[in-house]
Amino acid sequence: IVSPLNKIPGPWHARFTSLVLKWHEFRANRTRYIHELHLEYGPAVRIAPDEVAFASAGAVKEIYCSGGSGYDKTEFYDLFKVYGRRTMFTTLNKDDHAKRKRILADRYANTNIVRPQSLDGIAARAANFVTRCFQSMGGSLDLYVRLHAYAFDCVTHHLFHPNGTNSLQSSKDEEIMREVTFDDSLQNRLFQYYWPAAHKIFGKILYLFAKPRETPLADDFVLDTCARTDTAPFTLLNRLQAPTFNLDDLDIAAECLDHMAAGIDTTGDALCFLMWELSQPSSIHYQKRLQAELLANPDASFDKLPYLDAVVMEGLRCFPAIPMSLPRYVPSGGRTVDGFFLPEGTTVSCQAYSVQRIDRTVFPDPDTFRPERWLEPKGDAERKKLFFAFANGGRGCVGKHLALAEMKMLLQAVYSRFTTLPDATMEPHFSQPQTTATMASLVNVRRDVSDPFYRYKMERLQTKIEGKGNGIKTVVVNLSSVAQSLARPGSYLIKYFGFELGAQTNLDPPDDRWIINGAHEANKLQELLDGFISKFVLCKKCKNPETDVHIKDGRITLDCKACGQRSEVDLRLKLSGFILKNVPKKTKKDKAERRAARKAKQNGKADAENGSGGDDNGSDQASPVADDKGIESDDDALTRKIKTEAQGLENKQVEVKDDEWAVDMSEEAVKARQQQLPGEFKQKLVLNGDDEDEEGEGGGNTVYDQLGTWIQEQADQKEGINNVDDIDIYIKAKELGIESKHRTVLVLVQTIFDENICNQIGKRAGMLKRIISSERHEKALLGGTERLIGHLAGEHPEMYDKVVKILQLYYHHDLISEEVVTKWGSRASKKYVDLATSKKVRKAAEPFLTWLAEAEEESDEDE
C-alpha cells in the first residue's frame, strides 16, 4: 500500500527509517535538524515513516486547538510521569486531561496571579535577586544559577506559600534547585522509551553515561511540603487538597512536583537567554530603550509597559524555553493538515523554534532579535498566531500568566537599576547558554539621595587602566553615556576630571575612547563626578538636575526646568573658563541640525544608534544652548560632535515611531492607568512632578489645592465651570496670596477648562493674562494644558486634535510667546505628564510649531 505520507516533502530516508531522526535526538540536535528540514522542504516535512513536522499557523490550530485541546498526546509523555502517576501534563487523552485541568486551572488564571498575595511574593523574590545583583556589583553574577533560583522560589511560592523555598538566599534550598535544573537523565529515559527491552539489558551500563532521573532532595521537599495543611488559599496545593476532588497524597505530590519542575527551567532558561541577549553589544540599545521606559514609568505595573512586553515576546520568540516538537497522534479517521491527508495514528508535531521563524513575511529577518517588531500594528494578528512558545489550545502552558509576571517583574526590577554586560571571559555560543553577566549599576545622579526610585539615574562610571609606566592611562569606558544622562557634553566631564586630577585628557575622541593620563580608580572619578554635578548640573535652589546651560555675556547660568530658577556657575572654577572658551556658535545651520537631531531623538532612534544613555533615560534635557552672542568658531569640538551626530541620524532610517513604543496609549491601557490613580480630582490636580517634593519642600501645595477645590465646589454649586466668574476666582487666588504665582496657572488650566477648552480660552484670557507674567507662568500654562489633555484623552481621544487650536488661541491672546512655546515644543518632558503623553501632545502640536518656525525663518530671511 502506498502511504499517503509519500506526498509530503522530506528527506528520502524518512520514508523508510526513523534512525536518522533518533540519531539527532540522542545528540540533542533534533530541533535544529527539523528546522533545517523546514528550511529545505517547507512548513510540512515528513521526518520519519510515520511522523510529520509542521510549522504553519494552520497546522498549529488544527493539531493543538481543534476541539479545544487538539489531538491526544503520544506515549512520549510517559517519560515525564512522576512517582509513577500521571499528572495533568502527562495525561494522554482529552477526557483525563480535562478532568484534571478543571480542578487546577483557576489557580493559574490571570486573576489569581495578579492578586496582591501572589504578586507580592514575586516582587519579594525579584527584590532578593536585585540584592544579589548589588552584591556582585563591579564583578559578575552567574545569571544561569540565580535566575533558576528565582524561578524556583517564585513557583514554590505559588504552589506552597508560606512553605515555598528561598534558594536565592539559602544554600540548602539552592541545592534542591540545582538537583532539578542539572538533571540530565533525558537521554537515559529516551533510550528506555524507544528500546525498552534493550534498556533492561544495558540499563546498568547506560547508567555510567546517562543517569536515570534522580531528584531525591526535590522529592523529599515536595512530599514533606504536601503533607502540610497550612498553605495559603491562592496556592495550588491548597486547591488540590480540597476534599471534593478526592485526590490521594501521591497524586497531589506528583502534580505539585510536575509544576515545580515545569516552572524552574522554563522561566529560568527564558530569562537567562533574554538577559544574555540584552547584554550583547549588538542589543545594548534595546537594553537602553528598556531602561528608558522603566525609568520614565517608575510606578507602572509590570503589565502596562509596552516595550517590556515587546522585549519579553521577542525573547520567547527567538529563544523559546521549550523549542522542541510537541508530539500528538492524528485521531481516528485521519485528518487533513496543511492540505495533506494524514492517516489515523500518524505522529504530528510543531516546534516553537521553527513556527516562530519560518514565515519571513510575518517575522522578517527571523534570526535577529528585534523587540520593535512586536510594536508594529501591521501584522499583529499574524505574529500572535505564530507565537508558540507556550504552545497553544487547551493543552498549552497553564503557567503562562505566572511565567510572564515573573519574567516582567524581574526585568523591571533589574533594568531600572542596572546595566548588564557579558562577562569578559564569555564567548557567545547558542546551544550552551552563556550565563555570566557583569552588573553595571545605575546610580542616582544625586548620590546623597538614597531613594532607589529617584528618577534621575546614570550609569556608574567604569574605567579601564591601560598601558604601563609613563604611558599608563585610564579609559573612562562609559563616559558618553554618563554625560548624556547629565545632558552635558562629554568634553565637560573629561576636562573636569583633568583639572581636578592635574592630568592630561583627550577632548574629542573619534572612537568614543575618553582617556585620562595616569591610573585613576573608578571610585575616585565617581567622587569627582559628584563635584561636577553639584557645580555644573544641579539647580542651586531646588537641586534638580534638569537644567540647561546658558552662556551669555561671559556668564554661565543653569536654567532649572523644575523650579525656573536661574543659578550662576562660579566663574573661578577652571572648567568655567573652558566652557566659556568653547561655546558653540548658534548658526541657522546649527538650529536645523539640532532640530533634526531632536526629531530623530524623539523617535527614540538617537538613543538606539548611539548605544548610550538616551533621550528618554530620564533625561529630556538638551545640550548646552549657546546664546546668539556666543564666541569661537563653529569648528570646535562640541559643534563637530553635534554635526556628526546629526549627520549620522540623517543617514539612518528611523524605524520606530515614538508613540508606538513609549507607553500603551490604547483606550484600554489609558483607562487601566487611570483606574490606578487615587481619585479623579486628585489626578486632575497633581500639581508637581515629584521633583519639588524630593527637595524636601514637603509638598507645600495646600493653598493651590485649596484654590482648586474651591473652584471645583463653585462649579458644582453653579452647575458648570463656565458659570464661575473670573473675578471671583481671581479674588479667591488673591485671598490665598497666590494670584501672581506660576503654579496658580497650573491649577487654573486644570479647573476652568474642560473638553470645550477651545470655546473657553477667549473668555478666560483676560484673567489669565493678568496672572501670567513670566516664562515660568507660560510654561505652567503649557504644562497644565498637557496634563488636562492627557487626563481628558481617556474619554475624549479627540483632545489631541484640538492641540493646534488651543495653542493658536493662547498665542492669539498673548498668553504664550514664540520663544517659550518653541522651546516647549522642542522636547518632551515628564514634568507634568508621562513622557508618552507629553510626546503625543507635542506631536499633535507640530503643525502649529512648524508654522511658527517657518514664520520665524521668513522673518530672519527678511532681515
Ligand code: HEM
Ligand atoms: C517561560 C516559561 C514557560 C514556558 C516557555 C512554558 C512552555 C510550556 C509549553 C510549550 C507547554 C506545552 C508542553 C506540551 O504540550 O508538551 C507547557 C505546558 C505546561 N506548563 Fe509551561 N512554560 C513556562 C512556564 C511554566 C510555569 C511557570 C509553570 C507552572 C508553574 C508551567 C506549567 C506548565 C504545565 C503544568 C503544563 C502542562 C499543561 C497541560 O498539559 O495542560 N509552565 N509549558
